Amino acid sequence: MAAKPILYYFNGRGRMESVRWLLAAAGVEFEEVFLETAEDLQNLIKDGKLMYEQVVPMVEIDGMKMVQSRAILRYIAAKYSLYGKDLKEQVLIDMYVEGMRDLYDIIILLPLALPEEQEKNLSFVNERATQRFFPVYEKALKDHGKNYLVGNQLSWADIHLLELILMVEEYKSDVLLVFPKLQEFKARISKLPRIQKFLQPGSPRKPLVDDASFEAVKKIFNLEKGLLFKYSSTLLANF
Numbered sequence: 001m002a003a004k005p006i007l008y009y010f011n012g013r014g015r016m017e018s019v020r021w022l023l024a025a026a027g028v029e030f031e032e033v034f035l036e037t038a039e040d041l042q043n044l045i046k047d048g049k050l051m052y053e054q055v056v057p058m059v060e061i062d063g064m065k066m067v068q069s070r071a072i073l074r075y076i077a078a079k080y081s082l083y084g085k086d087l088k089e090q091v092l093i094d095m096y097v098e099g100m101r102d103l104y105d106i107i108i109l110l111p112l113a114l115p116e117e118q119e120k121n122l123s124f125v126n127e128r129a130t131q132r133f134f135p136v137y138e139k140a141l142k143d144h145g146k147n148y149l150v151g152n153q154l155s156w157a158d159i160h161l162l163e164l165i166l167m168v169e170e171y172k173s174d175v176l177l178v179f180p181k182l183q184e185f186k187a188r189i190s191k192l193p194r195i196q197k198f199l200q201p202g203s204p205r206k207p208l209v210d211d212a213s214f215e216a217v218k219k220i221f222n223l224e225k226g227l228l229f230k231y232s233s234t235l236l237a238n239f
């Protein structure tokens with residue numbers, strides 16, 4: 001039996017959460033090594049396990065030490081038949097997922113925002129979700145009338161979309177109000193047995209970051225609140 005993949009990250013969502021989702025959807029059990037201090041990260045770097053000598057997520061799988069979350073996700077999607085049946089389906093999946101990542105990458109930085117900037121950032125996320133991204137997935141499902149985004153079979157795009165919807169709903173619970181197809185989609189994908197299991201308490205799915213877990217992350221990466229502000233001031237200029 002092949003060894004279980006080992007995920008190296010902190011005990012929180014960040015950029016590793018989508019990897020957990022995808023492995024769970026593929027029915028692959030995995031182990032996790034949680035970094036707790038800056039020293040843990042330094043030790044990984046000293047061991048020569050990180051290609052760029054700085055960043056996690058890192059996943060040990062099939063004898064490789066993979067970094068860069070998109071590369072990891074694409075490998076898992078392809079390996080477990082969640083990446084379409086041909087190049088055209090693959091590029092469509094990539095186009096959907098990369099759009100989702102544009103929003104996702106902002107949401108995962110929200111805990112780093114200054115408290116006084118939080119409202120503006122949330123309003124930005126809501127605007128991007130409802131005006132730019134969700135209408136695309138709503139229209140795709142409506143136009144082809146199928147159960148899944150691409151090729152009438154479950155793909156990485158469906159799994160990432162459900163993860164994203166649930167994340168946005170944590171900040172704006174009625175965000176799907178005007179998206180009937182996405183409401184159906186959410187209910188349908190959530191009921192798939194492996195996803196249902198992953199959504200149950202006690203699964204490797206991580207909760208929304210709270211102050212305590214933020215403190216832990218700060219220790220590993222020397223982060224300070226205000227980081228998102230730096231980015232969002234540029235983003236909001238177009239808002």
Ligand SMILES: N[C@@H](CCC(=O)N[C@@H](CS)C(=O)NCC(=O)O)C(=O)O
Pocket residue numbers: 014015054055056057067068069070221
């Ligand atoms: N492009 C990379 C970005 C990874 C990244 O920024 N990782 C953060 C933690 S989420 C990190 O390791 N920061 C520490 C550093 O860059 O030294 C990916 O998608 O995996």
